[in-house]
Amino acid sequence: MIRIFFIALFFAMAWVPKAFALEPSEKLLFKKNSLYQYIAVVEDTAKKERYVRNQKRDYAQGGIYVNAPDKLLFEFTQMGFVSLAFLDRDPRDVLFVGLGAGAMPKYFNKHYPEAT
Numbered sequence: 001m002i003r004i005f006f007i008a009l010f011f012a013m014a015w016v017p018k019a020f021a022l023e024p025s026e027k028l029l030f031k032k033n034s035l036y037q038y039i040a041v042v043e044d045t046a047k048k049e050r051y052v053r054n055q056k057r058d059y060a061q062g063g064i065y066v067n068a069p070d071k072l073l074f075e076f077t078q079m080g081f082v083s084l085a086f087l088d089r090d091p092r093d094v095l096f097v098g099l100g101a102g103a104m105p106k107y108f109n110k111h112y113p114e115a116t
Contacts, residue, residue, distance in 0.1 A: 025047070026045070
C-alpha cells in the first residue's frame with residue numbers, strides 16, 4: 001500500500017509546473033497559472049527586452065524592446081508583415097487575434113496610424 005502511495009506521489013509531482021531559473025540579468029515581473037498554462041513576464045535588464053513565457057525556459061511566446069516597444073523583437077513577428085508589401089494600397093482595416101506581448105499591433109499602429 002505504501003509503495004502505491006509513493007508511486008502515485010511521484011507521478012503527481014511530475015505534472016506540477018516547475019518555475020524556470022532566471023538569468024542574472026533577468027527580473028520576474030509577473031507569474032500566474034492561467035486556465036490553460038503557466039504564464040510569466042520576464043524582463044532582461046541588460047538587453048532591455050521583455051518576454052512572455054510559459055513554463056519552458058527557452059521559449060518566449062512574445063517579446064518587446066522596453067525602450068522601443070513599436071519595434072519587432074522576433075523574426076516570426078517581422079515575417080508576419082511581409083505580405084503587406086504585396087498590397088495595392090495601405091491597409092485600412094486589421095484584426096489581430098491574440099495579443100502576446102502586443103508588439104505586432106504597436107508596430108502596425110506606428111506604420112499605419114490611419115488603419116482601424
